[in-house]
Amino acid sequence: MNALIHNRLAALLLAVAALGLAVGLVLLAAGMPERAALAWVAGVLPVLAVLVVEIGRSLLRGDLGLDIVAALSMSAALVFGETLAAAVVAVMYSGGTFLESFAEGRARREMSDLLSRVPRVATRRRADTLEEIPLDDIAIGDLLLIRHGDVAPVDGMVESEQAILDQSALTGESLPIRLGRGEDVMSGSTNSGDAFDLRVKRRAADSTYAGIVRLVETAQASKAPMSRLADRWSMLFLLATIVIAAAAWAQTGDPIRAVAVLVVATPCPLILAVPVALVAGLSRAARFGVLIKGAKPLEWLARITTLILDKTGTLTDGRPQIVSIETAGGWREDQVLQFAAALDQASKHPIAQAIVEAARARGLSLPVPQRVVETAGEGLAGEVAGHAVLVGGAGFVAGRLGQGANGTVAATGSVVVAVGVDGRPAGHLVMADALRPGTAELLAGLRSLGIERILLATGDRRAVADAITRDLGLDGVRSELTPDQKVLLVLSERKNGPVMMVGDGVNDAPALAAADIGVAMGARGAAASAEAADVVLLVDHLDRLLPGIEVAQRARQIALQSVAVGIGLSVIGMIAAAFGYLSPVEGALLQELIDVGVILNALRALKIRPVHTGTPLEAAPLP
CATH class of the missing domain: 2.70.150.10 (Calcium-transporting ATPase, cytoplasmic transduction domain A)
Structure with missing residues (x-):
């Protein structure tokens, strides 16, 4: 609700400032300069009042930002009768505030219903x-x-x-x-x-789930606030502005010189260029299936050096898959799979459904099973195309066949489904939660984008985690972690730089909230993780991270370029104003031209073309 109120206030201030400027210009053209001045003042005062309140709150928090320059320029222009210049500055400032607010609220969903899954x-x-x-x-x-x-529940x-x-x-x-x-x-x-x-x-x-909810809330409350890119330039620019303005007034005794300097110094390249570039980056990232919840997360996404990955549903697909088929009794692989899948059509068990899906993916026809009897949690017996078929655990099938277990042992992290046909063993299906295809290439691509450390954090057993990640070259594997232990891992890794956590389960939500950037697998992930995260991958492909990070890095670079050029031109204008070559109104108009230039440059972020594009969106449609 606070974000909604802030967005509406920003839009209202921009409307008031723009209306005041427009009405004043109409009155000035009609030959009524006094009334025009009143209209400009009426448009400036609400913006200035809100700005002063925000500055006061920032100072109480110990923050000193560029908003002070904007307040000084508007105040000085009003005091010394330069109302048009003040109105132009008010429109520029409120416009920048609105754009930044838009960037913050564009994709943000409030974490209002974390218990929606229960x-x-x-x-x-x-x-x-x-x-x-x-x-x-x-x-x-x-x-x-x-x-x-x-x-x-x-x-x-x-x-x-x-x-x-x-x-x-x-x-x-x-x-x-x-x-x-x-x-x-x-x-x-x-x-x-x-x-x-x-x-x-x-x-x-x-209960356990409610405890995870509280852990998420605690992690979010303790998370270090993200600073605006503009604020990191504020102190130096603020100091330069005050020095130049004070020197101009002291040397000439003309306060209008100082007003002109302050108007030219209004940090619109920072106030406008940064949010424009970042909002453009948000839009561009969304085209690649990456929803970034605001400008600040996009800035931080560009600076990440440590990545922590969950395993199930993130590094792996999260669903059991057939990794091999062992046959017996002269049956072929497709026949064993066909018998098993046909009978499993009668079961709702996740492994049974995975077997059916695998058979259909191979184009196998599946006859309707007859006289099916399911022993919950153990297996099924029935008839398929005139054959008596058994599917289930090795012990279940061996017992029904009147034989001892044949010694087949599941590898770490896998499960064996035995198949019997017409009273004899027909084979085994070995199933496991396999790595996503292209995982090694994905991790290499992430390292090429500046990710220095990549770790696995999972609640799964150590043996399973080691088996899955054996050839991936990770910098660390942490297994059997509880949600609070994942949070501690995120916090401990901050000493190495900004941390990004990627996950999809309820147990990942606290760590996503605690990380500098939390990334959720949004296509099939839990609602809790999507709501706690700063970034949501809209398609179920981890390689979306590559274009997402590239877009963030390029958008930030474009923003910095715009800022550097804009501030450079502003400093030149400040010096010209200090020597009397620019009046306050001329300085405001010059600043408008600078703004147009930096905004046009910032809009280049809409055309960013990542080198790594990941899985094509047409192959992975948005949910």
Whole structure:
């Protein structure tokens, strides 16, 4: 809400200043200079009043910025009767403020509903009935029914025989886990299997998911504020302005000389060129599927030297994939996959769905299975095209075939799905959460853009993390991390320079909020991570980072070029005004010409062409 009010105030001030200037010019042309002066004053005073309040707040925070020069020039022009010059400065300043406010609010979504992933109501068993109750009414000891696809609203304990849960958003473990009676369930886990009963152990406000929400809020509150690029030039320019203006007044005894210097010195190349270049950069980045939430994050994105990556859903696809097929009994790979996928059409298990998707990707026809019997969490039995087929865990299939396990062992981070046909073993499907294609090339590209350190931070097991990243040349691997430990890693890495964190799960949200730049995978990532991040990749491809960083770097370079040229010309104009070659109005008009030049240069950011363009957008459509 504060951002919305700020945006509306900036637009209102620009409208008032522009109206005052326009009305005054009309009155001046009509031969009414006194009324024209009143119109100009009426347009300047609201801008000046808001500016003085902002300067006071900045000084209380210990900040000293270029806004002081703008306030001095408007005030001096009004005091010494140069109302037209004051009106021109007011329009330039309010225009720059509006552009910067627009850049801040253009893509910013308030973090108002971080708990959107957790249902607002829960289904509670009461005697022989089911009732829907609000989240806050859940009490310790209640028995909740968690249906297939539901998200556990609170921490609890499995009361049914078993539960199949997807905890990837919380722990980074990509494959669903099976929990037996009495085992603990974390809030935020998604039920991937049949409905089960959950005995409540903690109230909603005290559960795991709510703790992550509080951690995000704490991380955002402690995050160092991003400084505007313009402010980093402020002290030197402010000092030069005051020295030149004071010297001109002291040497000539004419205060109008000082007013002219202040008007020319109004830092519009900084106030205008920077937000124009950065807003243009925001628009350009969006064309490559990168949503940057404002001008300040874009500035910092251009300066990142350390990158921390989550694993599941970021470095990897986050979904189980077939990495190999081992056959037996003379069956071919496609036949084993076809039998397994055809039977798995009857299951909602994520691994079953992945097998079906893989078979369809190969163009295999999948007959409709008959007489299917599913043993939850273990496997399926049924008929496919006249053949008796078994699909499931190695123990399940071996037991149904009346044989012992054949010794096939899953590699680290993978799972084996056994297939039996007509009472004999037919083969195994080895499934794992594989690296995204082109990951090594992506990391090399990031290093070429100035990223000096790249680390992996995951809640997954160490063996899985090491197996996934073995040949990537990372600077560090941190595994089995909780959300607060990820935050500590981000904070500890700041000693090496600005830090960017990339993730997609709920467990990544606190670290995204704590990093100098948080980047969320927005296509399939959790709402919490997208809301906590400064940058959202609108398509599910990590290589979007490459054009995003390139656009940010080029936009910042263009802004700096505009500032350097604009300030240089302003200094020349200040010196000319100090020697009496420019009146205040002439100085304001000169400053307008300088502004036009730097804005035109800043708009070059709309034409930035990154060398690294990543996956074509047509191959990865926006959601």
